[in-house]
Amino acid sequence: MAKYLTFKVWLLIIALILSLLSIFGMPPSFFQKGVLITSVEVNSTAFDSGLRQNQIILQIDNQKIKNIEDFSNIINQRFPSSNDQKLSIKTKDSEYILFSNSSPEIIVQNIPKTKIKLGLDLVGGARALVRAENKTLTSAEINDLVSITNNRLNEFGLTDLKVVPVYDLSGNHLMLIEIAGATPKDLQKLVSEQGKFEAKIGDEVVFIGGNRDIASVGRDAQTARIESCDRIEQGYNCRFSFAITLSGDSAQRHADITRNLSVNETPQGRYLSKNLDLYLDDKLVDTLLISEDLKGRLTTQIAISGSATGTTNEEAYQNAVDDMKQLQTILITGSLPYKLEIVKLDNISPTLGKDFVKLILLAGLASIVGVSLVIFIRYRKIKASLFLLITSFSEIIIILGIASIIDWNLDLPSIAGILATIGTGIDQQIVILDEARHQVLLSMKEKLKRAFSIILGAYFASVVSLIPLLWAGAGLLKGFAITTIIGISVGILITRPAFTDLVKHLEKE
Numbered sequence: 001m002a003k004y005l006t007f008k009v010w011l012l013i014i015a016l017i018l019s020l021l022s023i024f025g026m027p028p029s030f031f032q033k034g035v036l037i038t039s040v041e042v043n044s045t046a047f048d049s050g051l052r053q054n055q056i057i058l059q060i061d062n063q064k065i066k067n068i069e070d071f072s073n074i075i076n077q078r079f080p081s082s083n084d085q086k087l088s089i090k091t092k093d094s095e096y097i098l099f100s101n102s103s104p105e106i107i108v109q110n111i112p113k114t115k116i117k118l119g120l121d122l123v124g125g126a127r128a129l130v131r132a133e134n135k136t137l138t139s140a141e142i143n144d145l146v147s148i149t150n151n152r153l154n155e156f157g158l159t160d161l162k163v164v165p166v167y168d169l170s171g172n173h174l175m176l177i178e179i180a181g182a183t184p185k186d187l188q189k190l191v192s193e194q195g196k197f198e199a200k201i202g203d204e205v206v207f208i209g210g211n212r213d214i215a216s217v218g219r220d221a222q223t224a225r226i227e228s229c230d231r232i233e234q235g236y237n238c239r240f241s242f243a244i245t246l247s248g249d250s251a252q253r254h255a256d257i258t259r260n261l262s263v264n265e266t267p268q269g270r271y272l273s274k275n276l277d278l279y280l281d282d283k284l285v286d287t288l289l290i291s292e293d294l295k296g297r298l299t300t301q302i303a304i305s306g307s308a309t310g311t312t313n314e315e316a317y318q319n320a321v322d323d324m325k326q327l328q329t330i331l332i333t334g335s336l337p338y339k340l341e342i343v344k345l346d347n348i349s350p351t352l353g354k355d356f357v358k359l360i361l362l363a364g365l366a367s368i369v370g371v372s373l374v375i376f377i378r379y380r381k382i383k384a385s386l387f388l389l390i391t392s393f394s395e396i397i398i399i400l401g402i403a404s405i406i407d408w409n410l411d412l413p414s415i416a417g418i419l420a421t422i423g424t425g426i427d428q429q430i431v432i433l434d435e436a437r438h439q440v441l442l443s444m445k446e447k448l449k450r451a452f453s454i455i456l457g458a459y460f461a462s463v464v465s466l467i468p469l470l471w472a473g474a475g476l477l478k479g480f481a482i483t484t485i486i487g488i489s490v491g492i493l494i495t496r497p498a499f500t501d502l503v504k505h506l507e508k509e
Helices: 007-024 047-049 068-078 139-155 184-192 248-258 313-333 349-381 382-405 411-437 444-470 478-508
Strands: 033-039 056-060 085-091 097-099 108-112 124-134 161-167 171-181 195-200 202-209 212-216 226-233 236-245 263-266 267-273 276-280 284-289 301-310 341-347
Touching: 007 068, 007 382, 007 478, 047 097, 056 068, 068 108, 097 108, 139 171, 139 202, 161 202, 171 313, 195 313, 226 313, 236 267, 236 284, 236 313, 276 301, 284 301, 301 313, 301 382, 313 411, 349 411, 382 411, 411 444, 411 478
Parallel strands: none
Antiparallel strands: 033 056, 033 108, 056 085, 085 097, 124 171, 124 341, 161 171, 195 202, 195 276, 212 236, 226 236, 236 301, 263 267, 276 284
């Protein structure tokens, strides 16, 4: 067996070991117990106590947490409760004590068994292909739009978010947004509104959303709250308010505009003759009375309010919370520079994705085994079939290892690329076997050299044909192109040379 362990075969073995380490980690992640925190609500008790995303919870109240079922059982036993509960949460790094009458506002999942990142096609969610309405964007403009959109969506506290610029074959610049766990309706709402916020007194703009006019936005319990929820004819109405701090220039504009306003006497008190009107995307969302003592006064503190309705008190309350967060986000990030248009909107089912992947992998495995049997029948050498199996599986492992190293998200096009790589690899290995057994008066070295020149020519032809797919369909086929290029490159540099050495020693026997 030692005679087969040439330098090229050792190179394959080393690549395999490094790939397995990058896929499973050291120590292997499938041995780890606990649950992974994927999201922590900002300004919640859990957040204030120090819990953060990507921490691993090992124990709750000295009870070991092995998986998400253990976590759910313990939390459900402790909550709901009308009294504050003391909760001890131990992570890999520290221990945190929470006092609350409701369950921790965190989202957890089982610890991934591998470091391979799965794309939206496999975990579910929504995908939108977006362009600016009535405007052709330059490369610099689309990059700015991606940056602003990414900041805005991150302010909403979304996880598993991907916002990237893409280009089609016509040279048009578009933006691709993928959000795991979201619905198309959610995504459409997030990107279809420009989010232009204006506060006006009469026809004069006092301030707009964004850091030019807004110094800070209150988001903690002291500066942002749901004030009241009242019964109305259609259901319930909940009102929210939060404080903002204006920049010096905005405060000066407010003082200059109010200085010339008259004062009106109302049953509620003395207020200026004009109100502070709040507009979102040119729609009036609220009107605030301006107290007499603010007339001509340079003030940086402003209270923003609004309301939301629902058929039940709980629905109205949640709608008010959501609307308040949206308004806070727009005030922080400012409006999008362009009105956006959704070109394509997809809903991805995680169940469908996983089932599809299983079928594809089973089909790929069956194909490899079937081809190995054909090789055995044709060449009557079990070692030839075994070497073909080993190199084919090695290619898959190395591709997955590289994907985990570069944080490449494996989606369905990527899996199709892996299958294409397997097919290409098998074809090339058959060429090597045929050339090695060809009845020509050439040395074994010359035969294999001729086989490799054929393979090398096919490799460059494949790479050239795959490059346009990086942009075709606005980049939606990028996963297929990149995975296939990685796979066939691994074949040329690592697995095919190793297979050639194995065949060379096999034919000598």
